[in-house]
Amino acid sequence: MLKIITLTLAAASLAGAATAADRVTDVEYLKAARCAGLMKSAHLGEPDGAAVEAFLKAQRRGRAPAVLDMADKRKQDARAEAARAGGDKKAHLQAEREGACRNYAA
Numbered sequence: 642m643l644k645i646i647t648l649t650l651a652a653a654s655l656a657g658a659a660t661a662a663d664r665v666t667d668v669e670y671l672k673a674a675r676c677a678g679l680m681k682s683a684h685l686g687e688p689d690g691a692a693v694e695a696f697l698k699a700q701r702r703g704r705a706p707a708v709l710d711m712a713d714k715r716k717q718d719a720r721a722e723a724a725r726a727g728g729d730k731k732a733h734l735q736a737e738r739e740g741a742c743r744n745y746a747a
Contacts, residue, residue: 667708670700674712676742678719685723685735692746 665673673696680690701709726734 664703665700667704670697670704670708671712671715672741673697673700673745674715675719676738676745678716679723679734679738679742680746681716682720682723682734682738684726685731685738689746693742696745 673693677690677693677697679685680693681688697712704712723731723734
């Protein structure tokens, strides 16, 4: 019986560690929020922000209100930046959207 309890506790601690490891830092959360803004911008190409929004929603729980406010601001700022972008800046934002931002959509 003691062996079963020990194995159960060990399994529970491993599951808890996996859950904690799945949570991204606030910095990564804010980067993902910027990506959500870029992904939703029609100015940069076909809007496709559903996967990044799902990621943000899954990661939202337990975040400080200040972080959530900053994330909303980052999304808005990224969409505005994309709307104003032209030439090299637009190409840079498209590269960011298709490169680093795809990590949050996976």
